[in-house]
Amino acid sequence: MKTMQRISRRVFLACGLLVAGFAQAQLSFELSGAGANRIPVAIADFLGDPTASRVVTATIRADLERSGLFKLVDTTGVALDENSSINHGEWKGKGADALAAGSLGRTADGRMEARFRVYDTQKAVTLGGAAYVTGNEQLRIAGHRIADYIYEKLTGEKGVFSTRIAYVVKARGQFLLQIADADGQGAATALTSPEPIISPVWSPDGGKLAYVSFEKKKPVIYVHSLASGQRSIVANFKGSNSAPAWSPDGRRLAVVLSKDGNSQLYAVNADGSGVQRLAQSGGIDTEPRYSADGGSIYFTSDRGGSPQIYRIGATGGDAQRVTFEGSYNVSPRPSPDGKSLAFIARREGRFQLAVMDLASRQVQVLTDSHKDESPSFAPNSRMILIATEVGGRGVLSAVSSDGRIKQRLSVAAGDVREPAWGPFYH
């Protein structure tokens, strides 16, 4: 009985801490810099349930504006639903190239339905429309999905507003692994630990994270199912276990183990079975990442004297050196579209985000910061999320692959680090 009381008190305390951490760790987003030719778009107030409409339209507008690719045209006082007749000339006159209108209603089972249409005012045609159904508390998700729809219709690329990000917050001696919407809102804590958590990576289906936790006083690799909270150990060999990376089919993880001496590359099944060594070197091999087609693995190695990026076949083979400029190039992240490679380069003592065009091998440094780390591509390859430092505090920053658009995410109290951008909404 006494034990039960003690346990329930501990559970209560832990939950209290989680809630406190949760409330405090909300991210806020700032945009600096924008694309050269922003598309002017008008998002009318949606009709139907006014409260729900405000949430949805505010989310759509904020998403489009934050992307740096759109300019919002003023729609004050104009409410239109998906069936309203549209005076294309009038909207053209207001400077809008595109217009969205819609409504919020309740479904028979009590959920909210957001219906909308998107118009090209220049050509005076409908670009399409859809209806999204969500729970009452999830109206922002409907907004993100509508923003994705508009983004795709107007840019030809898939939007990432409805994707999620993972990151680690260090606050009051605790480490929180959190999941939030791509705009930093709706943060939820997946794991709280007194010991560090690093290197989270999303499974390709978006349902799980693999990461390195130090809760056993050493680095151990876990796979964590987000919906159930179920965790399993993927690698806990003698020595260090770190740097997990999912194969694109979600079946295997490339990992770094020191069990045979030195940090070396291995692959294991997602359940921890079937360990296979991928490479052999006298130095350090670490930070493996599969290419989008699954055919090769990029990794960091100091086999040539300084840490540089190399590439090998997904099941091993000869390594080819990829980076040559500078004496410190680490954390390779091939883009989902297979065209480029993001990494961290040390230039004059400063650690900065760089991108290599894989066809031309041309390298471009995208930031002027001094402590960038852990880059992570958005699933549409357009933005790269990084951890950096501002005023001695860890913040997240998203930079467009061409370096023009920069967004910053910060947490009110505490350090944010180790970001990982999740896959497209399934």
Place this chain on the structure above:
Amino acid sequence: MKKLIIPAILSALIIGCSSTPIDENAGASVETRNGANSGGVAQVTAGGADASGLPRELTDPKSKLSMRSIFFDLDKYEVKDEYKDLVASHAKYLVAHRDFKVLLQGNTDERGSREYNLSLGQKRSDAVKRSLTLLGAREDQVESVSLGEEKPRNAGHDESAWSENRRADILYKAADGRGEF
């Protein structure tokens, strides 16, 4: 109670979001899709190990064996001469107490990639492990791991802080499982 794991599903976070294209004429029908990443996140808390219960010899500040840290120079991964004596004392203890184990944790300063630093810290703990086993400690008594830059002793951002963080620590565990890891 060594570990505390609490799965607590926040029902408020469980969502479903479904989509259908609008038919130009009719009202849209609704298809419910619950993708793997459609939103639910359960909370889990991880716990650490219980500490101590070790012989005084290992913990008494007057005992040499209470000195557990070996410091390294910048970009260096070999045990310096000034620590050879300390490492020898720990090796001697492990030879005399075959039922004791040590965990060697390598550490680095904060500059650079976290994962690359983890591998550099491993080189430091491996160096201490090599010395201990050369002096008679058995392979199964010694595990070398790395904490990389994750557990700085000094949270500062200058050379004096960094020099405290380029380090390997020795943690002990007794036969009955009590100890520091």
